Amino acid sequence: MSMIPPSASTLRGAVDLSGLVQRAAQPAASAAPATGAANGAQQASGPIPVPSLVVDSDDAAFTGLLELSNTVPIIVEFHAGQAWAGIAAAVRSYGGRLLLASVDATRSPQLQQAFSVAAVPTVAAVIGGRPLALFEGEIADDQLRQMLDQVLTLAAQNGVTGTVTVDGEEGEPAEPVEEPLPPHHQEAYDAIDRGDYPAAIAAYQTAIAQDPRDQLAVAGLAQVSLLNRLSGKTAAEIRTAAGDAPGDIEAQLAVADLDVSGGHLEDAFGRLLDLFPSLDAEAKNGVRTRLLEYFEIAGVEDPRVVAARRRLTTLLF
Structure with a gap:
């Protein structure tokens, strides 16, 4: 993977994650990309509260993030058990204009497949329900910020200009609430x-x-x-x-x-x-x-x- 080109202005032709949505626990309709009008209405109500600007996710939990990507770009980091601290700090610095989903690729085969992850770390984005490949490996802080700025520019060109806000004081990420496994x-x-x-x-x-x-x-x-x-x-x-x-x-x-x-x-x-x-x-x-x-x-x-x-x-x- 390589960085998104600065001239990119549309997500047309990006890989559709609808197959993954249909396999998730929530109904597929809930994750359908919003139209421009619907997106604007959603954002007009103000920032959406979230538990943290950096969340752990996996195959089962990703549907909700797809829906949220109609309001704010989701940066997705695939790792093999050890997340990259630098990208979390960078995303937090944007004050709710971005959200980071941290995914253990070894535990999320559907997401690994949907994003064509061949190595870790791999970083991608989701804008309006559609994925966008960004880069593999770790990059310098200035390159990372340039990439995140490009994501925000592309998101704005596609009508995704909302924000999220942390509901309460953000400390350690909350443990996900999941149904116990058999x-x-x-x-x-x-x-x-x-x-x-x-x-x-x-x-x-x-x-x-x-x-x-x-x-x-x-x-x-x-x-x-x-x-x-x-x-x-x-x-x-x-x-x-x-x-x-x-x-x-x-x-x-x-x-x-x-x-x-x-x-x-x-x-x-x-x-x-x-x-x-x-x-x-x-x-x-x-x-x-x-x-x-x-x-x-x-x-x-x-x-x-x-x-x-x-x-x-x-x-x-």
Whole structure:
């Protein structure tokens, strides 16, 4: 990713996050981008109170921020457990004209996919419900402020000129209020936190055995299985192995895992589906199983999943 160009004046053509909204807990309609008239009416009522100018977010909680982005630009920082303090301080300095969402990419696969996050830290913005890639890595303070100024300019050109205000004295960010997870889901999350992917796999498998209709456990199992397969490997060695052995199904499955982990679904699907007709029955079954896992990770309504599923069905029958 690179910085947004200074001449950017419209979000037309930006990637739509509607698929992510539809998978979130709140109704999709609540996160639809506001029109200019509606946006103006919303902002006319004054600043919107928020608990903090820097909030933690994840796949489930992001819908509310999409709605808020119709009033104020949302800066989104993806990290792997350690947030960048510099960007939080910079966002706070704008006095409510920006809000920062801090996202642990390892715990938010839908957001990682929606924003095509290939490395951390990655910084993006959401303006009027639409995402905008900004940059990867950390940058100098003066460059960061220049980038944030550009975001505000682009937001103004798209009618997003509101502000938020901290409801009460802002201190440490409040702990998010969430519904407690089912026991085996919590066990899986705890195992992921400590990097014990086999234990997380076992916890999700137990949840599925108790309730085969537990789709969250099915999706969670697919996600943590992907993390487990990639654990201890580097992108360079995976891609080198796949390039050296184009007919090695395990090497091709590994590089497809890598593509999915970075949000490059079409590359992963295309690689495996192109290879599929040349495989024997056992290898075909392995590829089919892996593709079904990817479909769970991405979500069945994702258009890339719909297209890949259609092609897989054609190849099978």
